[in-house]
Amino acid sequence: MWAASLLALAHGLLQAAPVAPSVRAEIDGLMAAMQASNCQFNRNGSWYEAAEAKAHLLRKLEYLEGKDMVKTTEQFIERAASTSSSSGKPYLVRCGGAAAQASQPWLSAQLQLLRAKPAAGR
Template structure:
């Protein structure tokens, strides 16, 4: 009986330890993924190209996983740990925008993050 109770409660204990991204970082991640979705660019993972909306949905799932494991606290950590490469194959994700060569998603997302932060009013959170 004790073993059964432990098996049932263990997953709940790991969920209790999950910590969501801080609000400022979550806002940045949401803005980045919104930019990716609206960009007209395609996202490559494991050799297949996907539209921005599909990329956003996939990366939100990865964010949820990272939050569940308490592995992400900043936007940069999300880019590095969740939005740069496949956790299954280890292959780098790519972003291909119309008329441009594909670039690593980490490069694209970091550049977009820098633009977001540069456009933020000086009084905004950093």
């Protein structure tokens, strides 16, 4: 019984893997862009500063990595950074005096900007 439990645990640990370094670099770039933007992030009806949003999204990433559910940056945006896993409500981003918008298109646009930068500028 003990050996079977240990084997099951080991199997689960072997399946869970961190995202590829190139994907992690893009996710880190997105989080840095969000933090530098001074935008606010709405989660379940409350507004948070970018640093708090970053910490929350990285915790969600860690959870999803444990389930081997993130292989691309787009999956991170879709599965971790678009909606609340507890309420199902979409996350929002508000920058300056602009109207709030859904986080998914905002992060997708930031990803496109990040990818458009020359490699030397990253």
